[in-house]
Amino acid sequence: MRETPIDAPVIAVDAMGGDEGLAVMLAGVARARRSHPGTRFLLVGDEPAILAGLKKHPNLSQASEVVHAPGVVESSEKPTQAIRRAKTTSMGIAIDLVKQGHAAAAVSAGNTGALMAMAKIALRMLPGIDRPALAALLPTLGDNDVVMLDLGANTECDARNLVQFAVMGAAYARTALDLARPRVALLNIGTEDQKGTDEIREAAATLKDAAADRLPIDFIGFVEGDRLASGEVDVIVCDGFSGNIALKTAEGTARFVADLLKRAFRSSARSKLGFLISRPATQLLRDHLDPNNHNGAIFLGLGGIVVKSHGSANELGVATAIGAAAKMVRDDLTRRIAADLAGVAVAAVPVRGAA
Amino acid sequence: MRETPIDAPVIAVDAMGGDEGLAVMLAGVARARRSHPGTRFLLVGDEPAILAGLKKHPNLSQASEVVHAPGVVESSEKPTQAIRRAKTTSMGIAIDLVKQGHAAAAVSAGNTGALMAMAKIALRMLPGIDRPALAALLPTLGDNDVVMLDLGANTECDARNLVQFAVMGAAYARTALDLARPRVALLNIGTEDQKGTDEIREAAATLKDAAADRLPIDFIGFVEGDRLASGEVDVIVCDGFSGNIALKTAEGTARFVADLLKRAFRSSARSKLGFLISRPATQLLRDHLDPNNHNGAIFLGLGGIVVKSHGSANELGVATAIGAAAKMVRDDLTRRIAADLAGVAVAAVPVRGAA
Numbered sequence: 001m002r003e004t005p006i007d008a009p010v011i012a013v014d015a016m017g018g019d020e021g022l023a024v025m026l027a028g029v030a031r032a033r034r035s036h037p038g039t040r041f042l043l044v045g046d047e048p049a050i051l052a053g054l055k056k057h058p059n060l061s062q063a064s065e066v067v068h069a070p071g072v073v074e075s076s077e078k079p080t081q082a083i084r085r086a087k088t089t090s091m092g093i094a095i096d097l098v099k100q101g102h103a104a105a106a107v108s109a110g111n112t113g114a115l116m117a118m119a120k121i122a123l124r125m126l127p128g129i130d131r132p133a134l135a136a137l138l139p140t141l142g143d144n145d146v147v148m149l150d151l152g153a154n155t156e157c158d159a160r161n162l163v164q165f166a167v168m169g170a171a172y173a174r175t176a177l178d179l180a181r182p183r184v185a186l187l188n189i190g191t192e193d194q195k196g197t198d199e200i201r202e203a204a205a206t207l208k209d210a211a212a213d214r215l216p217i218d219f220i221g222f223v224e225g226d227r228l229a230s231g232e233v234d235v236i237v238c239d240g241f242s243g244n245i246a247l248k249t250a251e252g253t254a255r256f257v258a259d260l261l262k263r264a265f266r267s268s269a270r271s272k273l274g275f276l277i278s279r280p281a282t283q284l285l286r287d288h289l290d291p292n293n294h295n296g297a298i299f300l301g302l303g304g305i306v307v308k309s310h311g312s313a314n315e316l317g318v319a320t321a322i323g324a325a326a327k328m329v330r331d332d333l334t335r336r337i338a339a340d341l342a343g344v345a346v347a348a349v350p351v352r353g354a355a
Numbered sequence: 356m357r358e359t360p361i362d363a364p365v366i367a368v369d370a371m372g373g374d375e376g377l378a379v380m381l382a383g384v385a386r387a388r389r390s391h392p393g394t395r396f397l398l399v400g401d402e403p404a405i406l407a408g409l410k411k412h413p414n415l416s417q418a419s420e421v422v423h424a425p426g427v428v429e430s431s432e433k434p435t436q437a438i439r440r441a442k443t444t445s446m447g448i449a450i451d452l453v454k455q456g457h458a459a460a461a462v463s464a465g466n467t468g469a470l471m472a473m474a475k476i477a478l479r480m481l482p483g484i485d486r487p488a489l490a491a492l493l494p495t496l497g498d499n500d501v502v503m504l505d506l507g508a509n510t511e512c513d514a515r516n517l518v519q520f521a522v523m524g525a526a527y528a529r530t531a532l533d534l535a536r537p538r539v540a541l542l543n544i545g546t547e548d549q550k551g552t553d554e555i556r557e558a559a560a561t562l563k564d565a566a567a568d569r570l571p572i573d574f575i576g577f578v579e580g581d582r583l584a585s586g587e588v589d590v591i592v593c594d595g596f597s598g599n600i601a602l603k604t605a606e607g608t609a610r611f612v613a614d615l616l617k618r619a620f621r622s623s624a625r626s627k628l629g630f631l632i633s634r635p636a637t638q639l640l641r642d643h644l645d646p647n648n649h650n651g652a653i654f655l656g657l658g659g660i661v662v663k664s665h666g667s668a669n670e671l672g673v674a675t676a677i678g679a680a681a682k683m684v685r686d687d688l689t690r691r692i693a694a695d696l697a698g699v700a701v702a703a704v705p706v707r708g709a710a
Contacts, residue, residue, distance in 0.1 A: 076547045141614055152544050155552055189507055189599040192431045197510055197596065225603030229611040241552065242600050244544040245593075248580030249601045253608035256584040259496055260643065261616070264636040274633025281619040281626035288615065 008038045009329035011322060012103035015045035016072045016090040017110025018318070019311045022046075025109070026053045028318020030060040035319065036326045042103050044069050045090040069093045073114045075311070082114030083121060091115060095122045098304045105305035105325040107296075109313055115306065116153045116299055123304040126338050131157075133165045134240065134308060135172055136247070136297040139288065142231015147173045147182075149237060151297055152244035159202035162186065162237055166207055168300040169235040170217045171340035175331055179234055181218050184211075187238035187246065188222035195222060203237075216343075225249075254289045296321030298328060305334055363393045364684035366677060367458035370400035371427045371445040372465025373673070374666045377401075377408050380464070383673020384419075385412040390674065391681045397458050399424050400445040424448045428469045430666070437469030438476060446470060450477045453659045460660035460680040462651075464673070467663055471508045471654055478659040481693050486512075488520045489595065489663060490527055491602070491652040494643065497586015502528045502537075504592060506652055507599035514557035517541065517592055521562055523655040524590040525572045526695035530686055534589055536573050539566075542593035542601065543577035550577060558592075571698075580604075609644045647672030651679030653688075660689055 015025045022045065029041055040063050043050050047068035054061045069090040073082045086092030091110050097103040099122045108115050116132055125132065135149035147169045154161060166184050173182035186204055188196040193204075204221060211219035223233055225246055238246070261282075265275035275282070287293060291310065295317040299306045305328050309321035328334075370380045377400065384396055395418050398405050402423035409416045424445040428437045441447030446465050452458040454477040463470050471487055480487065490504035502524045509516060521539050528537035541559055543551040548559075559576060566574035578588055580601055593601070616637075620630035630637070642648060646665065650672040654661045660683050664676035683689075 076549065078549060141611060155544065187600065189510065189596055189603075194431065194433060225600045225605075226607030226610070228604060228607055230607070238600075241544055242597060245542065245580045245597050245601050246604045248544075249583060249604040250580075250608045252581030252583055252585070253605045254612055255581070256496060257609055257612040257640075257644065260640050261637070264640040265633060267636050267639070271633040271636035274629045274631070274636070276629070277632060278620060278626040278629025281622050281629070282616070284622075285612075285615050285619040289612065 007330065008040065009036075009105065009326045010040045010042065010103045011325050011329070012042040012044055012067075012094040012097040012106040013322065014091045014094040014106065014108035014110055015043045015050055016069070017108040017311075018309065018313065019109075020314065022049055022053050024315055025318055026050070026057055026060065027315040028313070029064075029322060030057040031315055031319035032322035032326070033060050033063050036323055039326050040064065042067050042094070042097055044094045044097070045072070046070075067093060067097065073111050075111050077111055077114055079113045079117035082111065083117055086118050086122070092118050095119050095306065098306070099123055104329040105307060107307045107309055107322050107325050109309035109311050109318065109321075112152055112308055115308060119299055119302055119304070119306040123302045123306070126301055126303060126341055128341055129164050129168065129301040131161055131164075132299040132301040133168060134243075134297045135169060135300045136294065137176060138229070138247075138250075138294060140229045140231040144177045144179070144234065146228065146231075146233055147177070147235045148228070148243060148247065149300060150240040150243050151247050152240045153299065154240040156241065157199065157239035159199045159206065162199060162203035162239070163206050163210075164301070166203070166217070166235065166237045167215065167341060168337065169237055170215070171337040172298070172300055172333075173234045174216075174340060175333055175336045177234065181216050182234035183218045183220050183232070184235040184237065185220050185223035185233045187236055187242055188224065191222045191224065199239075251291050258286065258289065290316070292317030293320060296324030298324070298333075300337065303334065303338075305329060362685065363395065364460065364681045365395045365397065365458045366680050366684070367397040367399055367422075367449040367452040367461040368677065369446045369449040369461065369463035369465055370398045370405055371424070372463040372666075373664065373668065374464075375669065377404055379670055380673055381405070381408045381412055381415065382670040383668070384677060385415040386670055386674035387677035387681070388415050388418050391678055394681050395419065397422050397449070397452055399449045399452070400427070401425075422448060422452065428466050430466050432466055432469055434468045434472035437466065438472055441473050441477070447473055450474050450661065453661070454478055459684040460662060462662045462664055462677055462680050464664035464666050464668055464676075467507055470661065470663060474654055474657055474659070474661040478657045478661070481656055481658060481696055483696055484519050484523065484656040486516055486519070487654040487656040488523060489598075489652045490524060490655045491649070492531060493584070493602075493605075493649060495584045495586040499532045499534070499586075499589065501583065501586070501588055502532070502590045503583070503598060503602065504655060505595040505598050506602050507595045508654065509595040511596065512554065512594035514554045514561065517554060517558035517594070518561050518565075519656070521558070521572070521590065521592045522570065522696065523692065524592055525570070526692040527653070527655055527688075528589045529571075529695060530688055530691045532589065536571050537589035538575050538587070539572045539590040539592065540575050540578035540588045542591055542597055543579065546577045546579065554594075606646050613641065613644065645671070648675055651676030653679070653683060655692065658689065658693075660684060
């Protein structure tokens with residue numbers, strides 16, 4: 001793998017992924033360029049369309065090269081199909097640019113399953129890790145964000161997967177949040193030992209032993225869905241199904257409450273006046289809760305940085321995801337996580353009940 | 356089973372369940388009595404303690420009988436243990452009062468797993484249903500609440516369970532929400548056909564066929580976590596693990612947003628002023644979002660009404676759960692759901708891929 005400089009990141013962008021179309025992707029990249037000067041971009045996709053779109057973004061043109069890809073991974077495409085077309089699709093080529101060392105990170109808003117499958121083949125897993133997990137930093141009421149994983153890469157997980165996610169999530173928290181000994185919990189439907197599935201209980205038993213013994217984590221057991229944003233945990237570990245349900249439910253509920261608040265403010269002349277007066281404060285809250293300000297999840301466990309942007313991200317959301325990728329490159333994330341994993345000898349953690 | 360009149364409900368209350376203690380339970384029952392005059396209560400638990408507590412609630416005393424139970428089901432107790440002690444615990448005796456026909460419904464804030472296991476044995480399942488599911492009505496932006504199930508009774512579910520939950524949830528929506536043909540969806544991590552677990556895909560295929568053929572439902576496929584409160588669905592079906600995670604995440608997020616809003620309003624003199632002016636409107640919103648105003652989930656599929664109150668419910672929450680039970684009795688819910696299930700011949704719905 002060729003090395004790209006970490007202080008001047010080169011980021012490969014799957015310009016054709018995402019529900020909002022090429023124009024929104026390019027506007028997002030242009031916005032990211034303004035906030036992250038020095039970053040360069042490889043824009044992967046239909047070359048004539050990208051060149052036409054770039055006419056609106058002359059500054060981005062100067063910081064970019066266009067890499068033609070004739071095909072696009074469809075949102076309904078199965079990972080196995082997508083893998084066969086990896087050499088001709090914008091997503092596949094963006095990942096390959098990381099593999100070849102031409103880019104330090106790839107960003108795509110396309111099909112999550114296909115992105116993971118192709119990234120896993122191209123970039124390989126870090127030693128001791130069986131499967132990548134999709135992780136994101138989410139806002140809390142506490143002093144720092146919380147790392148949550150898996151957010152949808154692995155629909156079903158065994159105890160061994162969950163233990164590895166915990167170790168990777170903790171490594172990410174040590175790097176991204178600068179925490180020496182992150183507090184790690186498993187998402188469950190109760191806090192008592194006997195709650196949940198066999199997989200979760202086995203993972204808990206393993207993490208409890210390993211935390212006491214060799215892992216630099218503070219394992220605090222189970223956490224329920226109502227404590228995700230409480231700030232009492234730094235890393236929340238779950239299977240990809242539960243994680244995706246929880247993440248989207250949180251997004252939907254935040255929007256629901258915001259909509260109800262809007263209705264409440266509109267309900268009388270008096271409340272309208274109150275709204276106008278307190279608007280600067282509620283606007284800050286609105287920005288804080290906008291998922292586009294928290295966009296950009298990373299596939300942890302890979303030998304390279306691949307960032308998933310939300311399919312429906314707007315220009316701000318795309319820029320946030322690209323900014324997250326640039327920060328991960330500057331943080332030298334892959335190398336630091338690999339070193340961290342080597343230090344804790346994750347492969348040597350015996351998982352109770354695992355086959 | 357002896358019959359109790361549906362227009363003057365008798366409700367058995369497990370007075371010892373709940374994290375907040377007997378005093379909160381009794382205050383909640385007293386509050387429910389005020390809003391539901393004509394309702395009578397069988398208060399089950401430690402007789403001396405209940406009689407002492409009732410001194411503060413003379414009106415409730417006149418509408419209640421105390422039924423002594425020497426034991427209490429612990430929150431960490433396994434269902435199998437709880438079943439063995441059913442005849443001596445407040446939860447077990449409350450359920451038995453429904454079985455014997457002395458009460459039309461039982462309400463408990465205790466251990467969910469134990470409550471379900473004991474209720475299943477005492478009250479039996481309705482024909483065609485294998486397992487009860489915990490269902491609740493949740494607020495939406497639409498014209499009516501949404502029925503969501505299972506919320507935690509069954510940690511793991513197969514396709515057959517999910518199909519039965521859909522049929523029961525629709526029957527509940529027809530009765531409680533007065534909808535002739537409820538829109539039913541399965542909770543999933545994407546809306547495309549290939550998304551999710553085998554169980555969910557099989558349940559979807561079965562419901563699609565059955566809805567076109569004989570079931571009086573409008574099956575709309577998969578719904579993601581961010582659409583739960585959108586009002587575009589009347590019944591959301593999931594396994595108990597995902598349902599519990601989603602419900603608690605929604606509760607936690609609503610509280611998180613409310614806390615952030617409070618901080619925002621306090622952030623400057625100007626926003627404090629705006630808050631004071633718009634307070635009546637935000638207070639309405641706060642009430643609307645308070646989980647205590649939506650407390651009381653029902654175990655669907657049983658031959659009797661058993662309502663689960665949240666363990667941490669306050670006085671208002673307990674009163675809401677008891678009010679929900681009283682309404683279910685007045686609605687003749689069990690009989691109507693049984694008739695509805697008989698009409699759709701749920702047992703005859705062939706589940707694809709089921710063993």
